[in-house]
Amino acid sequence: MLVAKNLYKSYKEVHALNNVSLSVQEGELYGLLGPNGAGKTTTINILTSLLKPNSGEILYHGKSLFENLNQCKKMIGVVPQEIALYEELSAIENLKFWGTLYGIKGKQLQQKTEELLSFLGLSDRKNHKIKTYSGGMKRRINITAALLHDPKIVFMDEPTVGIDPQSRNLIFEVIQELHSRGLTMIYTTHYMEEAERLCDRIGIIDEGKIVAEGSLENLKKASTIKEEIHVKFTNAPKEDLLNINNSFPNQVLVQENQLVLSTSQANTDLPKLIQLCTNANLPLEHLQVKNLSLESIFLELTGKSLRD
Ligand SMILES: Nc1ncnc2c1ncn2[C@@H]1O[C@H](COP(=O)(O)OP(=O)(O)OP(=O)(O)O)[C@@H](O)[C@H]1O
Ligand SMILES: [Mg+2]
Structure with a gap:
């Protein structure tokens, strides 16, 4: 489904990515595990076209991302590390805004919004302003926004950092449910327990390099x-x-x-x-x-x- 080859990215003198290659199969939940500054967000931003690499190739179903931008972007959902919501608007209003950006309108948008809010356990707070939400609730709204347009592949960048245990467990359940429905996902984390628990395959990233990759079982065998x-x-x-x-x-x-x-x-x-x-x-x-x-x-x- 996704193949990335030989990605390099520097920010001035910082080599954020130093020859990252990875591939993700249809329906797979791929974990990118690494410490602060390893290059997780840079990888996600490049794979979702927010950032251009200095060099390297990215293919979705064999087609180049940057040569088929519109077509590829329709397939992609992103839950960014930084929360991207309007604090003064309610959850529903935020989601309507995002939905319109994706070209979803009217009844379809309303139906989808209601369905996802219920899936993320937020129906009863949907008319409240985002500024009244906890960190975990905001994160759940971010996940909702990433799913509005029925993406085929979803990127989640450290979705459980700094949130309460209840939201965290709910997010795990949501990810497991999405996985069982066959959605392809890339999940970054610096918590090894999350990578162990959730992911089919794990890429261990450090200083811009993937230093090992495989299922937990294979990583253990190779050690x-x-x-x-x-x-x-x-x-x-x-x-x-x-x-x-x-x-x-x-x-x-x-x-x-x-x-x-x-x-x-x-x-x-x-x-x-x-x-x-x-x-x-x-x-x-x-x-x-x-x-x-x-x-x-x-x-x-x-x-x-x-x-x-
Ligand atoms: N806009 C930028 N300008 C300069 N350097 C940057 C920029 N963004 C990231 N970097 C550097 O690139 C490297 C990789 O950063 P990145 O944000 O991809 O890491 P990360 O694995 O997502 O870390 P974290 O766990 O803290 O989110 C780091 O050394 C970081 O300081
Ligand atoms: Mg990051």
């Missing part, structure tokens, strides 16, 4: 890490934890009174870790060996934490 050792301390100075970090280069994530060690050999790394903790007089509160997560795969590939 040399087999397990994660999670250790919680009653009270551990950060300095001591960072010292442990030095004994396992690129394998340890340090948080407050906690560390996670990614390992391909728990049988030798676990005793070594316990010995280091004992030597440093660090009282262990809890220790658990878990299956690996995207977080350790990201650490393995980039040498840093997704949460930095």
Whole structure:
């Protein structure tokens, strides 16, 4: 459905995208996972024609995006990272505005608006001004606006950042429902849990490059890490934890009174870790060996934490 080849984009001296290629099949939910500044929004903006790449090719059903702009744009829905709504207008009025831009009118627009507001759980607030909405509700209106013209592919740029858990769960349910109806979606996030939970395939992006791509299962298979050792301390100075970090280069994530060690050999790394903790007089509160997560795969590939 969508093929992007060798995309480059610089903003003056910043190389935001450095040879990004990806393809998305019909009906697929593709996740772009990466930390702040990785190039997620730049990728979305280029794939949706808001931004021109310095070079590279984008094809929708084999046709070039920039040579068939109008035709391609009809297929595309975008939920931008920045909320794009008129605060002084009600939800209905905002959606009418967007609908008119897409060329939808009259009864058809009204029907579609009502149907989508109900789908996103906002029917009872539809006549209220946007400025009275919570962040999560605004985000849901943004999703509604992106769906008005029945797009074939929808891009969602970090749709759950900074919102309440209720809206977040509702958005997950909506995405899963849209996925089960066969809509093609590209979803960006810096939350590995979201990518793990929602996406058929995940592209891990860092510093403008896709450093790995595949289903969660395939990413795990390709990783040399087999397990994660999670250790919680009653009270551990950060300095001591960072010292442990030095004994396992690129394998340890340090948080407050906690560390996670990614390992391909728990049988030798676990005793070594316990010995280091004992030597440093660090009282262990809890220790658990878990299956690996995207977080350790990201650490393995980039040498840093997704949460930095
Ligand atoms: N308009 C711009 N002018 C200059 N530099 C930019 C501009 N937009 C983005 N950048 C830079 O390009 C790089 C990629 O930014 P981008 O917004 O695509 O990242 P992102 O993955 O979406 O990050 P976030 O998770 O913070 O949304 C960053 O280094 C950013 O500072
Ligand atoms: Mg972004």
